[in-house]
Amino acid sequence: MNTELEKLRHSASHVMAHAVMRLFDNVKLGIGPSTEDGFYYDFELPEKISEEDLKRIAGEMEKISAGNLPFKKEVLKKEDALKEFKDQPYKLQLINEIPEGEEVSVYTSGEFRDLCRGPHMEKTSDIKNFKLTHIAGAYWKGSETNPMLTRIYGTAFFSEEELDDHLKRIELAKERDHRKLGKELDLFSIHGQEAGAGLVYWHGKGSAVRRVIENFWIERHLQNGYELVNIPHIARSNLWKTSGHLDFYRENMFPAMDIEQGEEYILKPMNCPGHIIVYKNTVHSYREFPIRWAEMGTVYRYEKPGVLHGLMRVRGFTQDDAHIFCRPCQLDGEIESILRFTVDMLSTFGFSKYEVFLSTRPEKHVGTDENWERAQDALKKGLEKISLDYKIDPGEGVFYGPKIDIKIKDSLQRLWQCSTIQVDFNVPEKFKLEYSAPDGSRKQPVMIHRAVFGSLERFFAVLTEHYGGRFPLWLAPVQAEIIPIGEKHFDYCIRLKEQMIKEGLRVEVNLKEEKLGKKIWLSRKKLVPYMAVAGDREVAEGTLSVRKLGEGEAGTVSKETFLKNLLREAASRSDSSVL
RNA sequence: GCCGGUGUAGCUCAGUGGCAGAGCAAUCCCCUCGUAAGGGAUAGGUCAGGAGUUCAAGUCUCCUCACCGGCUCCA
Incomplete structure (x- = not known):
């Protein structure tokens, strides 16, 4: 079962392997399948390479693509295949694993020949919209005991638009990375060097969520x-002996604490x-x-x-x-x-x-x-x-x-x-x-x-x-930020905040001496769902000028209405306003 | 644990062997402000830690730790 896209990507992996073979001597080939997002090929290379080398490889791929080389399939006898790939240990292993009676096929594009089940695109020029994304180590056949090969990941699409969309989606995922948002929104931190890797410090905002x-x-x-x-959180080790954890889960457990003469305790x-x-x-x-x-x-x-x-x-x-x-x-x-x-x-x-x-x-x-x-x-x-x-x-x-x-x-x-x-x-x-x-x-x-x-x-x-950090109201670490325009509006805002907090809402007031535009900009950066601006007019009328994140100005309402609306929306646990 | 990369101010990052830098944030001052960043000044550093090479190391080498992309493993 091969979709056209899988065919394209698998062919792209061949073109990449072809390029790598041209650029390096003594390359041993692993496997080069398509994946959900693109493709990769595993190589044993004579030298270390880094992301810098991807440009060179991609450049060579362009040339191969421009060469307009046809992909040609050929069925070999097993012994001929073994002979042909005698310098390719990983390929030999694959050939030997092909069950008797199944055909052993080789695909040729230009001077590059690779053991491969196929199918492929017609010619190398079909692979135009591709990008090499990253490099990683990968065990041969995914087993820790096998040698580690160099894996090069890439992706390919039929059209430039699809490729761009895909790359944009990757960028979007990066923007939404919880580690990035965790810092920006002051949700949590991890202090590997100072306090221990993999141990989480939940800050006030993260704890609120x-x-x-x-x-x-x-x-x-x-x-x-x-x-x-x-x-x-701890119990004597005999408990973990009885449960089977010491026998079957030990490698995932922190070592026992010897508390007093031979009495061992274990962190659960x-x-x-x-x-x-x-x-x-x-x-x-x-x-x-x-x-x-x-x-x-x-x-x-x-x-x-x-x-x-x-x-x-x-x-x-x-x-x-x-x-x-x-x-x-x-x-x-x-x-x-x-x-x-x-x-x-x-x-x-x-x-x-x-x-x-x-x-x-x-x-x-x-x-x-x-x-x-x-x-x-x-x-x-x-x-x-x-x-x-x-x-x-x-x-x-x-x-x-x-x-x-x-x-x-x-x-x-x-x-x-x-x-x-x-x-x-x-x-x-x-x-x-x-x-x-x-x-x-x-x-x-x-x-x-x-x-x-x-x-x-x-x-x-x-x-x-x-x-993406834009939590629905019921989850948002700060549900509303009240923004006084000038110092003379501070009291009004502080009193409103206190009232809202008593009702169980999470509200902050920006008491910095900044211009309104800047306060709004800061609040938006923190992805606070509601902003309530108060100046002379609002203080006189007992109202607020409301802004909704992502929507801008949402009109002026009385502070009582604002409070009631927020309580209602939070109680609904709805996320409809977000997605 | 393995392969590769990275580690410089609270944050984002520049600095390829010769005086440790920028923007944002912080503090102070000016402005007193109406819906997406007003201006100025000040402070802030064991350049992850350790060892080495060198007249001289943020920069080169080695070790350790952490982080990043994967692999293996997993909630």
């Missing part, structure tokens, strides 16, 4: 039959054992089920230095976690209601498109095959019941159970993993959890682990990029 998210989360959980619990990488401690504190009856315990639980995981990324990938983060204890017969119903609950909550934040994945048993796991089968079946049934389309991600489950991951699509059509639902028969077994069944016997409950936002840090980052 976070608090709104948390309050909404608490409200919805209480309405949906959850109880909120709280657990400590997950919340589940803590909730299990609460469960085990008393005996439970089937009549209590389902028990739904939720917590914004902060966890710490050791992540390799190279994987850290803003708020998206950190070493300390807060999961909006919940554990549901129930009877096996309640499992389907619980999964279904969790899915509905999740989708409902996400839609409030403007996320209505998802991709859903069902991840199955990984290599490193606890528990029996039978338990894994049961858990997977339950998840499948839940998905089918609310007819959500999903894909299977083989071997991607957690060590204690399979999971459903919901990836949300943001306003730039990018996917982000947030929500997760995991069915677990294994940890209850390890901790010997019990409940009294209707017939008086002791049975083992099933446990569901689930998170809607996944990590608050990541969700906040996704939200920031989704809205």
Whole structure:
């Protein structure tokens, strides 16, 4: 299945490889596929190259394109192919992996010949609108144990307009980067050098957004039959031994703290054992089920230095976690209601498109095959019941159970993993959890682990990029800025601010001695949804001249009306004015 | 962890071996102002950290840390 665009991009990767072969000696070729956004080709090069070299390579590509060379396909016998590519170790490996009976084809364009399944464009001059974007290292065949090749990324389109649009979209994504907005809007900071990589400092403005998210989360959980619990951040290592974390999750855990003579404590990488401690504190009856315990639980995981990324990938983060204890017969119903609950909550934040994945048993796991089968079946049934389309991600489950991951699509059509639902028969077994069944016997409950936002840090980052920092009113760190025109209007503005703050709004006053135009410019830079200007006229009438971000002047209203309107809009949790 | 790049004032960045710079922000002064940046002055630096080469290092070399683009891994 090759679309025309994939054909174009794959052909572009050939032209790029062709150019690289012309410019460097002794190049070993890896693979050069098309991707969602463009294409790449992996090379083993005799020397280091940097982004500077991309211009040269692109220049050579222009020449090859202008050369108008046809792409010609040729089918070879396997032994002939092996002979022809004897100096290309990676190609040899690929040839040897082609199953018997499948054809071995080679594409030729000018003096460049490459092992390739095709298909291709007709000629090199079809590749006109391309751009080489960046360079990266990539393991051969994606395995850490293989040598690292140099990957050159590029993109190509049929028309110049499409290429420009694409490059503009990349620029837009850069503008919306949560790390950039985090600085500009004073939301958070990370101090890798001074205080530790991957550890987040939430500033006042970021915390304001976070608090709104948390309050909404608490409200919805209480309405949906959850109880909120709280657990400590460290626990003795024997707890993590029992749970299986020390055996199966150790590489992601910070080393144990030796507190007093041989008593080791461990910083929690997950919340589940803590909730299990609460469960085990008393005996439970089937009549209590389902028990739904939720917590914004902060966890710490050791992540390799190279994987850290803003708020998206950190070493300390807060999961909006919940554990549901129930009877096996309640499992389907619980999964279904969790899915509905999740989708409902996400839609409030403007996320209505998802991709859903069902991840199955990984290599490193606890528990029996039978338990894994049961858990997977339950998840499948839940998905089918609310007819959500999903894909299977083989071997991607957690060590204690399979999971459903919901990836949300943001306003730039990018996917982000947030929500997760995991069915677990294994940890209850390890901790010997019990409940009294209707017939008086002791049975083992099933446990569901689930998170809607996944990590608050990541969700906040996704939200920031989704809205490009222009948060809808209910989330905005500063909902309104009141701007006095001159010093004599300060009192009026300060009193109004105090009144609005008492009503629960987040409001600031700009008391700098600047001109109105500059104050408006500053407020716009901070992406504050509403500005309220007050001068002589407004003070005399008890009104405000209102400006709306992105829309400009919105007329004069009484300060009471302004306050009421803001309260109403914030309470609606609507994002319609933003997107 | 791996490949490549980067690290200079609070922020954005210039400075390729010879006196450490600009704009914005900050502070002070002038202007007292009506809807997208008024003017002036002042202050602000262990040039990420350490070692080395050199008469001389922000600049060259090595090590460490962090950050950026990817790979592997992942909420």
